[in-house]
Amino acid sequence: MLILGIESSCDETAAAVIEDGVSLLSNTIHSQVDIHEKYGGVVPELASRHHLENIYPVVQDALDQAHVSLEQIDGLAVTQGPGLIGSLLVGLSFAKAIAMVKKIPYVGVDHMVGHLLSVFLTGEKPSFPYVALIASGGHSNIFYVESFLDFKLLGRTRDDAAGEAFDKVAKLLGLPYPGGPVISDLARQGDAHAIAFPRARLEAQSLDFSFSGLKTAVATYVMRCNKDGKEINQADIAASFQEAVVDVLVEKAIRAAQQSNVKNLVLAGGVAANPRLREEIKRQSKKNGLNIFMPPTHFCTDNAAMIALAGYYQFEARATQRLDMDVYSRSQF
Numbered sequence: 001m002l003i004l005g006i007e008s009s010c011d012e013t014a015a016a017v018i019e020d021g022v023s024l025l026s027n028t029i030h031s032q033v034d035i036h037e038k039y040g041g042v043v044p045e046l047a048s049r050h051h052l053e054n055i056y057p058v059v060q061d062a063l064d065q066a067h068v069s070l071e072q073i074d075g076l077a078v079t080q081g082p083g084l085i086g087s088l089l090v091g092l093s094f095a096k097a098i099a100m101v102k103k104i105p106y107v108g109v110d111h112m113v114g115h116l117l118s119v120f121l122t123g124e125k126p127s128f129p130y131v132a133l134i135a136s137g138g139h140s141n142i143f144y145v146e147s148f149l150d151f152k153l154l155g156r157t158r159d160d161a162a163g164e165a166f167d168k169v170a171k172l173l174g175l176p177y178p179g180g181p182v183i184s185d186l187a188r189q190g191d192a193h194a195i196a197f198p199r200a201r202l203e204a205q206s207l208d209f210s211f212s213g214l215k216t217a218v219a220t221y222v223m224r225c226n227k228d229g230k231e232i233n234q235a236d237i238a239a240s241f242q243e244a245v246v247d248v249l250v251e252k253a254i255r256a257a258q259q260s261n262v263k264n265l266v267l268a269g270g271v272a273a274n275p276r277l278r279e280e281i282k283r284q285s286k287k288n289g290l291n292i293f294m295p296p297t298h299f300c301t302d303n304a305a306m307i308a309l310a311g312y313y314q315f316e317a318r319a320t321q322r323l324d325m326d327v328y329s330r331s332q333f
Protein backbone atom coordinates (compact mmCIF):
# COMPACT_ATOMS: atom_id res chain seq x y z
CA MET A 1 0.00 0.00 0.00
CA LEU A 2 1.46 3.36 -1.10
CA ILE A 3 0.67 6.34 1.13
CA LEU A 4 1.44 9.96 0.29
CA GLY A 5 1.87 12.05 3.44
CA ILE A 6 1.54 15.84 3.54
CA GLU A 7 2.63 18.06 6.45
CA SER A 8 2.17 21.84 6.72
CA SER A 9 1.29 22.52 10.38
CA CYS A 10 3.97 25.15 11.04
CA ASP A 11 6.85 26.41 8.90
CA GLU A 12 7.85 23.27 7.02
CA THR A 13 6.12 22.22 3.83
CA ALA A 14 6.73 18.50 3.56
CA ALA A 15 5.61 15.45 1.58
CA ALA A 16 6.67 11.80 1.69
CA VAL A 17 5.75 8.45 0.18
CA ILE A 18 5.84 5.29 2.26
CA GLU A 19 5.18 1.72 1.11
CA ASP A 20 3.39 -0.73 3.43
CA GLY A 21 4.29 1.41 6.44
CA VAL A 22 7.91 0.24 6.28
CA SER A 23 9.76 1.47 3.18
CA LEU A 24 10.19 5.20 2.98
CA LEU A 25 10.46 5.95 -0.74
CA SER A 26 10.83 9.72 -0.44
CA ASN A 27 10.90 12.46 2.17
CA THR A 28 10.87 16.05 0.87
CA ILE A 29 11.03 19.02 3.26
CA HIS A 30 11.00 22.69 2.38
CA SER A 31 11.88 24.81 5.40
CA GLN A 32 10.79 28.43 5.74
CA VAL A 33 13.38 29.21 8.42
CA ASP A 34 15.08 31.89 6.30
CA ILE A 35 11.72 33.69 5.88
CA HIS A 36 10.86 33.76 9.60
CA GLU A 37 14.37 34.15 10.99
CA LYS A 38 14.36 37.94 10.81
CA TYR A 39 11.14 38.12 12.85
CA GLY A 40 12.52 35.87 15.62
CA GLY A 41 9.66 33.37 15.21
CA VAL A 42 7.07 32.02 12.80
CA VAL A 43 4.75 34.68 11.32
CA PRO A 44 1.51 32.73 10.65
CA GLU A 45 0.34 34.80 7.67
CA LEU A 46 3.72 34.49 5.93
CA ALA A 47 3.83 30.77 6.69
CA SER A 48 0.47 30.16 4.97
CA ARG A 49 1.48 32.17 1.91
CA HIS A 50 4.74 30.26 1.52
CA HIS A 51 3.01 26.90 2.01
CA LEU A 52 0.75 27.90 -0.89
CA GLU A 53 3.77 28.57 -3.08
CA ASN A 54 5.60 25.42 -2.06
CA ILE A 55 3.00 22.72 -1.64
CA TYR A 56 2.74 21.74 -5.30
CA PRO A 57 6.50 21.50 -6.02
CA VAL A 58 7.13 19.72 -2.71
CA VAL A 59 4.45 17.06 -3.36
CA GLN A 60 5.63 16.64 -6.95
CA ASP A 61 9.21 16.21 -5.73
CA ALA A 62 8.15 13.55 -3.22
CA LEU A 63 6.36 11.63 -6.00
CA ASP A 64 9.34 12.01 -8.37
CA GLN A 65 11.87 10.88 -5.76
CA ALA A 66 9.69 7.83 -5.04
CA HIS A 67 9.34 7.15 -8.80
CA VAL A 68 5.55 6.93 -8.50
CA SER A 69 2.65 8.85 -10.00
CA LEU A 70 -0.48 10.02 -8.18
CA GLU A 71 -2.39 7.25 -9.96
CA GLN A 72 -0.38 4.67 -8.00
CA ILE A 73 -1.08 6.25 -4.59
CA ASP A 74 -3.55 4.20 -2.50
CA GLY A 75 -4.15 6.73 0.26
CA LEU A 76 -3.41 10.30 1.31
CA ALA A 77 -2.45 11.19 4.88
CA VAL A 78 -2.50 14.86 5.77
CA THR A 79 -1.80 16.69 9.03
CA GLN A 80 -5.14 17.85 10.41
CA GLY A 81 -3.84 19.57 13.57
CA PRO A 82 -2.69 20.88 15.95
CA GLY A 83 -0.87 23.78 14.33
CA LEU A 84 -1.38 27.11 12.59
CA ILE A 85 -4.84 27.16 11.03
CA GLY A 86 -3.84 28.94 7.81
CA SER A 87 -0.86 26.63 7.31
CA LEU A 88 -2.86 23.47 8.02
CA LEU A 89 -5.58 24.58 5.61
CA VAL A 90 -3.11 24.73 2.73
CA GLY A 91 -2.09 21.09 3.23
CA LEU A 92 -5.60 19.86 3.88
CA SER A 93 -7.16 21.70 0.93
CA PHE A 94 -4.42 20.42 -1.36
CA ALA A 95 -4.97 16.84 -0.15
CA LYS A 96 -8.75 17.16 -0.54
CA ALA A 97 -8.34 18.46 -4.10
CA ILE A 98 -6.14 15.48 -5.01
CA ALA A 99 -8.51 13.10 -3.23
CA MET A 100 -11.50 14.42 -5.15
CA VAL A 101 -9.92 14.63 -8.61
CA LYS A 102 -7.98 11.36 -8.42
CA LYS A 103 -10.57 9.55 -6.28
CA ILE A 104 -8.02 8.58 -3.62
CA PRO A 105 -9.19 7.99 -0.01
CA TYR A 106 -7.64 10.23 2.60
CA VAL A 107 -7.19 10.48 6.36
CA GLY A 108 -6.38 13.37 8.69
CA VAL A 109 -3.41 12.67 10.97
CA ASP A 110 -2.79 14.32 14.32
CA HIS A 111 0.66 15.93 14.24
CA MET A 112 1.44 14.60 17.74
CA VAL A 113 0.62 11.06 16.62
CA GLY A 114 3.09 11.55 13.78
CA HIS A 115 5.82 12.43 16.30
CA LEU A 116 4.74 9.52 18.56
CA LEU A 117 5.17 7.00 15.74
CA SER A 118 8.24 8.60 14.11
CA VAL A 119 10.38 6.07 15.98
CA PHE A 120 9.07 3.38 13.57
CA LEU A 121 10.55 5.09 10.51
CA THR A 122 14.00 3.58 10.91
CA GLY A 123 16.36 1.78 13.24
CA GLU A 124 15.45 -0.25 16.30
CA LYS A 125 11.73 -0.18 17.06
CA PRO A 126 10.01 -0.45 20.45
CA SER A 127 7.31 -2.98 21.26
CA PHE A 128 4.00 -1.81 22.75
CA PRO A 129 3.23 -0.43 25.23
CA TYR A 130 5.74 2.39 25.55
CA VAL A 131 5.91 5.81 27.16
CA ALA A 132 6.90 8.68 24.87
CA LEU A 133 8.11 12.17 25.58
CA ILE A 134 7.30 14.51 22.70
CA ALA A 135 9.16 17.79 23.12
CA SER A 136 8.70 20.26 20.29
CA GLY A 137 8.15 23.94 19.58
CA GLY A 138 4.42 23.70 20.21
CA HIS A 139 4.17 20.87 22.75
CA SER A 140 5.89 19.08 25.60
CA ASN A 141 3.76 16.03 26.28
CA ILE A 142 4.17 12.59 27.77
CA PHE A 143 2.03 9.79 26.33
CA TYR A 144 1.28 6.16 27.08
CA VAL A 145 1.22 4.41 23.70
CA GLU A 146 -0.66 1.12 23.57
CA SER A 147 -0.76 0.50 19.83
CA PHE A 148 -0.42 2.33 16.52
CA LEU A 149 -3.88 3.75 17.21
CA ASP A 150 -4.14 4.16 21.01
CA PHE A 151 -2.52 7.07 22.84
CA LYS A 152 -3.17 8.31 26.36
CA LEU A 153 -1.88 11.70 27.54
CA LEU A 154 -0.04 11.44 30.88
CA GLY A 155 1.42 14.93 31.14
CA ARG A 156 1.61 18.21 29.27
CA THR A 157 3.12 21.65 29.60
CA ARG A 158 1.03 24.13 31.53
CA ASP A 159 2.58 27.10 29.71
CA ASP A 160 5.53 27.22 27.27
CA ALA A 161 6.68 24.13 25.37
CA ALA A 162 10.34 23.12 25.76
CA GLY A 163 11.20 24.18 22.19
CA GLU A 164 9.34 27.45 22.70
CA ALA A 165 11.53 28.11 25.77
CA PHE A 166 14.68 27.48 23.66
CA ASP A 167 13.35 29.85 20.98
CA LYS A 168 12.40 32.59 23.48
CA VAL A 169 15.69 32.40 25.38
CA ALA A 170 17.59 32.60 22.07
CA LYS A 171 15.57 35.67 21.14
CA LEU A 172 16.31 37.44 24.40
CA LEU A 173 20.02 36.67 23.94
CA GLY A 174 19.82 38.20 20.45
CA LEU A 175 20.39 34.81 18.76
CA PRO A 176 18.63 33.70 15.55
CA TYR A 177 15.47 31.57 15.18
CA PRO A 178 15.04 28.65 15.70
CA GLY A 179 16.77 28.88 19.04
CA GLY A 180 17.14 25.17 19.82
CA PRO A 181 20.04 24.32 17.50
CA VAL A 182 21.80 27.65 18.19
CA ILE A 183 21.58 27.27 21.97
CA SER A 184 22.68 23.64 21.91
CA ASP A 185 25.74 24.58 19.80
CA LEU A 186 26.61 27.50 22.07
CA ALA A 187 26.09 25.35 25.18
CA ARG A 188 29.00 23.11 24.16
CA GLN A 189 31.41 25.92 25.10
CA GLY A 190 29.59 26.86 28.31
CA ASP A 191 29.46 25.64 31.89
CA ALA A 192 26.13 23.93 32.64
CA HIS A 193 26.56 24.64 36.36
CA ALA A 194 27.58 28.30 36.05
CA ILE A 195 24.10 29.67 36.80
CA ALA A 196 21.52 27.96 39.02
CA PHE A 197 18.36 28.38 36.94
CA PRO A 198 15.15 26.97 38.49
CA ARG A 199 13.67 23.55 37.71
CA ALA A 200 9.85 23.58 37.87
CA ARG A 201 8.93 20.13 39.13
CA LEU A 202 5.33 21.03 40.13
CA GLU A 203 3.41 18.65 42.43
CA ALA A 204 5.20 15.51 43.69
CA GLN A 205 3.75 12.96 41.24
CA SER A 206 2.86 15.38 38.43
CA LEU A 207 4.03 14.58 34.91
CA ASP A 208 3.19 18.11 33.72
CA PHE A 209 5.81 20.67 32.73
CA SER A 210 6.20 24.41 33.16
CA PHE A 211 8.94 26.33 31.36
CA SER A 212 7.75 29.94 31.51
CA GLY A 213 9.37 30.56 34.93
CA LEU A 214 12.71 29.35 33.60
CA LYS A 215 12.45 31.70 30.62
CA THR A 216 11.68 34.59 33.03
CA ALA A 217 14.63 33.58 35.23
CA VAL A 218 16.96 33.85 32.22
CA ALA A 219 15.49 37.25 31.31
CA THR A 220 15.90 38.47 34.90
CA TYR A 221 19.49 37.20 35.02
CA VAL A 222 20.37 39.05 31.78
CA MET A 223 18.66 42.24 33.03
CA ARG A 224 20.55 42.08 36.33
CA CYS A 225 23.88 41.59 34.56
CA ASN A 226 23.16 44.61 32.36
CA LYS A 227 22.17 46.73 35.38
CA ASP A 228 25.28 45.72 37.37
CA GLY A 229 27.55 46.17 34.35
CA LYS A 230 28.51 42.49 34.61
CA GLU A 231 29.71 40.75 31.47
CA ILE A 232 27.15 38.36 29.96
CA ASN A 233 28.59 34.95 29.17
CA GLN A 234 26.15 33.66 26.53
CA ALA A 235 27.67 30.18 26.44
CA ASP A 236 27.25 29.74 30.22
CA ILE A 237 23.66 30.99 30.04
CA ALA A 238 22.92 28.61 27.12
CA ALA A 239 24.49 25.63 28.90
CA SER A 240 22.85 26.35 32.28
CA PHE A 241 19.45 26.97 30.69
CA GLN A 242 19.70 23.82 28.56
CA GLU A 243 20.67 21.77 31.60
CA ALA A 244 17.59 23.00 33.50
CA VAL A 245 15.30 21.97 30.60
CA VAL A 246 17.03 18.61 30.13
CA ASP A 247 16.92 17.80 33.88
CA VAL A 248 13.14 18.22 34.08
CA LEU A 249 12.35 16.53 30.75
CA VAL A 250 14.44 13.47 31.57
CA GLU A 251 13.28 13.19 35.17
CA LYS A 252 9.58 13.26 34.21
CA ALA A 253 9.98 10.92 31.23
CA ILE A 254 11.72 8.31 33.40
CA ARG A 255 9.13 8.72 36.16
CA ALA A 256 6.29 8.33 33.63
CA ALA A 257 7.74 5.02 32.42
CA GLN A 258 8.17 3.80 36.01
CA GLN A 259 4.65 4.90 37.05
CA SER A 260 3.21 3.17 33.96
CA ASN A 261 5.26 0.06 34.60
CA VAL A 262 6.71 -0.05 31.08
CA LYS A 263 10.27 -0.79 30.03
CA ASN A 264 10.29 1.07 26.71
CA LEU A 265 10.77 4.82 26.54
CA VAL A 266 10.65 6.92 23.36
CA LEU A 267 11.97 10.45 22.86
CA ALA A 268 10.80 12.42 19.81
CA GLY A 269 9.79 15.90 18.59
CA GLY A 270 12.07 18.78 17.52
CA VAL A 271 13.76 19.18 20.91
CA ALA A 272 14.75 15.48 20.74
CA ALA A 273 17.38 16.68 18.23
CA ASN A 274 19.21 18.20 21.24
CA PRO A 275 22.46 16.24 21.77
CA ARG A 276 22.61 16.90 25.54
CA LEU A 277 19.00 15.69 25.99
CA ARG A 278 19.73 12.56 23.94
CA GLU A 279 22.87 11.84 25.96
CA GLU A 280 21.22 12.36 29.35
CA ILE A 281 18.02 10.40 28.64
CA LYS A 282 20.18 7.51 27.38
CA ARG A 283 22.28 7.59 30.55
CA GLN A 284 19.30 7.81 32.90
CA SER A 285 17.35 5.13 31.00
CA LYS A 286 20.25 2.72 31.32
CA LYS A 287 20.62 3.53 35.00
CA ASN A 288 16.92 2.83 35.58
CA GLY A 289 16.74 -0.35 33.50
CA LEU A 290 14.71 1.19 30.66
CA ASN A 291 15.16 0.74 26.90
CA ILE A 292 15.39 4.11 25.17
CA PHE A 293 14.37 4.62 21.52
CA MET A 294 15.03 7.86 19.63
CA PRO A 295 14.51 8.57 15.93
CA PRO A 296 17.51 10.10 14.15
CA THR A 297 17.41 13.89 14.41
CA HIS A 298 16.00 14.45 10.89
CA PHE A 299 12.91 12.45 11.92
CA CYS A 300 12.61 14.35 15.24
CA THR A 301 11.90 17.71 13.60
CA ASP A 302 8.79 18.15 11.46
CA ASN A 303 8.51 15.91 8.40
CA ALA A 304 5.83 14.19 6.33
CA ALA A 305 7.32 10.69 6.62
CA MET A 306 5.89 10.38 10.14
CA ILE A 307 2.49 11.60 8.88
CA ALA A 308 2.50 9.05 6.03
CA LEU A 309 3.43 6.29 8.49
CA ALA A 310 0.71 7.23 11.00
CA GLY A 311 -1.77 7.49 8.11
CA TYR A 312 -0.80 4.00 6.91
CA TYR A 313 -1.94 2.50 10.23
CA GLN A 314 -5.22 4.41 10.04
CA PHE A 315 -5.86 3.01 6.56
CA GLU A 316 -4.94 -0.45 7.81
CA ALA A 317 -7.68 -0.01 10.42
CA ARG A 318 -9.99 0.93 7.53
CA ALA A 319 -10.36 4.58 8.53
CA THR A 320 -11.14 7.17 5.86
CA GLN A 321 -12.51 10.66 6.16
CA ARG A 322 -15.25 12.75 4.62
CA LEU A 323 -14.41 15.68 2.38
CA ASP A 324 -15.92 18.12 4.90
CA MET A 325 -13.28 17.20 7.52
CA ASP A 326 -11.68 20.34 9.03
CA VAL A 327 -8.38 21.36 10.59
CA TYR A 328 -7.87 22.13 14.31
CA SER A 329 -5.36 24.37 16.06
CA ARG A 330 -5.30 22.90 19.56
CA SER A 331 -4.26 19.44 20.65
CA GLN A 332 -7.05 16.85 20.73
CA PHE A 333 -5.45 15.00 23.64
Ligand code: KG4
Pocket residue numbers: 010135136137138139162163164166167178179180181184269270271272273274275300301302
Ligand atom coordinates in the same frame (compact mmCIF):
# COMPACT_ATOMS: atom_id res chain seq x y z
O1 KG4 B 1 8.82 19.24 16.11
P1 KG4 B 1 9.27 20.55 15.56
O2 KG4 B 1 10.12 20.53 14.31
O3 KG4 B 1 8.05 21.49 15.27
C1 KG4 B 1 6.93 21.55 16.12
O4 KG4 B 1 6.07 20.67 16.01
O5 KG4 B 1 6.94 22.47 16.96
O6 KG4 B 1 10.07 21.30 16.74
C2 KG4 B 1 10.65 22.56 16.54
C3 KG4 B 1 11.28 22.99 17.84
C4 KG4 B 1 11.79 24.42 17.85
O7 KG4 B 1 11.34 25.08 19.01
C5 KG4 B 1 13.31 24.25 17.87
O8 KG4 B 1 13.99 25.31 18.54
C6 KG4 B 1 13.45 22.95 18.62
O9 KG4 B 1 12.41 22.15 18.14
N1 KG4 B 1 14.75 22.33 18.36
C7 KG4 B 1 15.68 22.13 19.33
C8 KG4 B 1 16.83 21.60 18.67
N2 KG4 B 1 16.54 21.47 17.34
C9 KG4 B 1 15.26 21.91 17.17
N3 KG4 B 1 15.65 22.39 20.64
C10 KG4 B 1 16.76 22.11 21.35
N4 KG4 B 1 17.90 21.63 20.80
C11 KG4 B 1 17.98 21.36 19.47
N5 KG4 B 1 19.12 20.89 18.95
Ligand code: ZN
Pocket residue numbers: 111115136137269270301302
Ligand atom coordinates in the same frame (compact mmCIF):
# COMPACT_ATOMS: atom_id res chain seq x y z
ZN1 ZN C 1 6.27 18.90 15.29
